[in-house]
Each structure stands twice: as structure tokens, then as C-alpha cells.
Amino acid sequence: MTAPLERLAARTADGFPNLTAARERTARELAAARDRLAALPFDDDVAVVLFGSWGRQELTPGSDDDWLVLVAGDRRDDVWPPVGDVEAVLVREPGGQALFGETAFAGELAGRIGLDEDTNRNLTRRMLLLLESVWVGGEDAWRTSREHVLDGYLRGDVKDHRPPRFFLNDVIRYWRTITVDFVGKERAGGGEKGALRNLKLRLNRKVLFAGGLLPLLLCHRLRAGQIRGELLRQFEMPATDRLAEVFLEFDPDAGVRAMSAYDRWLGMLGDDDVRAELSSLTRDEGDRNRAFRTARRDADDLQNGLLALLFETPLLPLVREYGIF
Numbered sequence: 001m002t003a004p005l006e007r008l009a010a011r012t013a014d015g016f017p018n019l020t021a022a023r024e025r026t027a028r029e030l031a032a033a034r035d036r037l038a039a040l041p042f043d044d045d046v047a048v049v050l051f052g053s054w055g056r057q058e059l060t061p062g063s064d065d066d067w068l069v070l071v072a073g074d075r076r077d078d079v080w081p082p083v084g085d086v087e088a089v090l091v092r093e094p095g096g097q098a099l100f101g102e103t104a105f106a107g108e109l110a111g112r113i114g115l116d117e118d119t120n121r122n123l124t125r126r127m128l129l130l131l132e133s134v135w136v137g138g139e140d141a142w143r144t145s146r147e148h149v150l151d152g153y154l155r156g157d158v159k160d161h162r163p164p165r166f167f168l169n170d171v172i173r174y175w176r177t178i179t180v181d182f183v184g185k186e187r188a189g190g191g192e193k194g195a196l197r198n199l200k201l202r203l204n205r206k207v208l209f210a211g212g213l214l215p216l217l218l219c220h221r222l223r224a225g226q227i228r229g230e231l232l233r234q235f236e237m238p239a240t241d242r243l244a245e246v247f248l249e250f251d252p253d254a255g256v257r258a259m260s261a262y263d264r265w266l267g268m269l270g271d272d273d274v275r276a277e278l279s280s281l282t283r284d285e286g287d288r289n290r291a292f293r294t295a296r297r298d299a300d301d302l303q304n305g306l307l308a309l310l311f312e313t314p315l316l317p318l319v320r321e322y323g324i325f
Contacts, residue, residue: 004237004244008255016259018267019058019240026059030136036089037137040081045072047138047145048086051100055132056207057238060270065090066100067136068125072144074107081137090136099124106145110152113170120177127174130235131212150231158227163219163322171216172323175209186283195286196278202299203265210306211239214246217318247305250313258305261298268295 009015030050037048047070053063067090069083083103099121109126112118126149135142153167182201186194215234219227234242240259247255268274274291286292310319 004241004248005259008244008248008252008259011252012256012260016263018263018270019259022053022058022060022266022270023238026054026057029059030054030134033090033136037081037086040085040089040137042138042141043071043080045141045144046070046079046081047072047141048081048136049129049133049142049145050136051128051133053204054136055128055134055238056204056240058204058240058266058269060266060275061272062269062275068100069103070129070138070142070145071103071105071107072141072148073105075105079103106148109145110149113152113166120181123170123174123177127171127212131171131208132239146235147232150228150235154228154231158224160223161220163216163318164227165322168213168216168322171209171212174212175205178205178209193279193281194283195281195289195292196275198283198286199265199278199292199295199299202296203262203302206299206302206306207239207243207262211242213323214315215242217315217322218246220318243306246315247309250315251309254305254308254312258302258309261301261305265295265298265302 005016005019009020033050049068049070051066051068053059054066067086069079069081069086071079083101087101104125106129109122109129112122113126129146129149133142133146150167153170154164157164157166178201182197185197215231219230222230237245240262244255244259247258268278268291277289277291278286278295281289281292286296309315310323
């Protein structure tokens with residue numbers, strides 16, 4: 001079956017060339033990484049999982065290898081493959097956040113939802129596992145971990161024709177946490193790559209959020225027994241396919257505008273010179289930079305398309321009912 005993003009691209013004159021090229025690059029590099037990791041010994045309940053641009057199928061030459069060794073169970077000491085062995089096999093370095101390049105446990109991701117033990121790190125890993133992850137080793141353990149986390153949200157919170165509020169509220173909390181932490185880092189003096197980080201917040205992170213929000217809102221059409229299976233189907237797709245599927249149903253023209261803008265942004269990320277230029281700028285310097293201003297216009301186009309989808313289509317009653325209170 002043709003992917004939703006391809007069907008939406010067919011409504012444009014030129015398609016989404018940068019998204020298409022990034023998907024092809026991701027497929028090639030993922031296959032190569034899986035071949036390299038196949039030589040390592042794996043416990044039956046262990047996966048190596050990649051996040052970010054890998055999970056979104058948006059790999060560019062400047063992408064990081066944001067990965068975790070993930071145990072589909074509770075914390076223990078003896079885990080194979082160990083972190084050092086995985087680190088020696090993967091090519092790129094993990095991003096600068098202290099989230100990746102470690103061992104994580106699905107039991108903690110699923111069992112610590114809310115309250116003091118649900119740290120920013122735990123929340124982020126849980127959301128990324130569901131919304132933008134892909135296995136590079138241990139497929140069964142990756143799937144088991146995702147199902148375990150999803151079940152942690154749905155347990156006792158599944159009703160006919162109602163979005164699962166517990167999960168929905170956590171997706172909204174995660175988006176707000178990202179935006180608040182962005183400013184917190186800026187105020188703490190973390191202005192390095194500030195312009196690029198600002199653009200990723202307005203574009204990549206917004207796609208991540210919308211790609212979680214929309215499938216949950218649309219659970220209102222389902223009976224309780226259908227919700228788990230539909231969410232697993234949705235989260236098997238990259239976020240851009242999830243968005244494209246909803247745009248195709250409710251507002252294809254807005255979808256073309258939004259995803260064309262996102263495609264142009266991905267083209268900028270894939271240009272080494274442009275990425276280096278943006279990486280060198282602080283947030284304040286960005287306003288005086290042509291590339292930054294161009295990307296900001298793309299960010300506005302993406303947001304306007306998403307706003308049209310949420311507030312100018314039959315989705316509006318759902319947003320009003322579930323998106324605020």
C-alpha cells in the first residue's frame with residue numbers, strides 16, 4: 001500500500017523530494033547498521049533502538065545516532081549487548097543530551113508515569129519510544145517494550161468513542177515540557193546552536209507533537225476494543241505519514257502547504273553549508289540571518305497548515321473538548 005505521505009505528495013507538482021531522499025537514506029543506513037549489530041550477542045529481551053531523525057525516517061548527513069540499549073523489562077545489571085559494544089559499532093556520536101548512549105528499562109518507562117519518579121529523562125524516553133523510534137537490533141524486544149509502555153497508558157482508561165485522556169494529557173505535557181525546557185536552557189546560558197535549536201523546536205518537534213496528538217484525538221471514532229490496535233498501527237508509521245493521513249482526510253490543501261514547508265526545511269538540514277551556518281548562530285543572531293529567516297517562514301507555513309487542520313475542519317470539536325481541559 002502506498003504510504004500516506006506519497007499520496008499527499010502526488011497532489012503537488014514536485015512532490016516532497018527532500019523527505020523522499022531522506023527516507024531512502026534512512027532505509028539504506030538502517031539496513032547497514034542492522035548488519036553491523038547482527039554480529040553482537042543479544043539477550044532475548046534486549047533491543048538497540050534509534051530515535052530522532054532515524055525514527056522519523058528523516059536522516060541527513062548531519063544527523064546524530066541517538067540510541068539506547070533497551071531492556072523489555074525491569075532494571076538489572078547484566079545486559080547484552082553492553083553499551084560499550086554498541087558504541088563501537090554505530091558510526092555517529094549520540095547527541096549532546098544526556099538521554100542517549102545508555103541502557104534503559106521499559107519497566108521504568110511504563111511504571112513511572114507521573115509523580116516524582118517520572119523525571120524529564122523518563123518522560124522523554126517514553127515519548128520518543130512510542131512516537132519516533134526504530135529498532136536496529138532486537139526487533140521483538142523493541143515491539144514488546146512499545147506495547148508495554150502503551151498498555152501503561154491505556155490500562156483502565158479505554159472507553160468507546162473517547163480519546164484515552166491519560167495518554168493524551170502526557171503527550172500535551174511532553175510538548176509543553178519541551179518548550180519550557182528550551183527557554184530554561186537559554187536562560188541557563190545554553191545559547192550554543194541556539195538558532196538551529198529554535199528551528200528544530202518550531203519544525204521537527206512540532207511534527208513530533210502533532211504526530212502524537214492527532215491519532216489520539218481520532219480515537220473518538222473507535223470502540224474501546226479497537227483503540228490499542230489502531231494506535232500500534234499509527235505509531236508504526238513515521239510522524240509525517242500520520243500527519244499526511246489526517247490531512248488527506250480533512251484538508252489536503254493545507255497538508256500540501258504544511259508538508260511542502262517541512263520538506264524545504266529538511267532540504268536545508270541536508271545541506272552541509274546551510275546546517276553549519278545555522279549551527280554557528282545564537283538565537284539572537286538568527287533574526288539577522290537570511291537562512292534562518294527563510295526557515296522561520298517555513299515554520300510559519302507548517303504551523304498555519306496544522307492550525308487549519310485543527311481549527312477549520314471537523315476536528316475542531318475534538319480539540320475544544322480534549323485539547324485544553
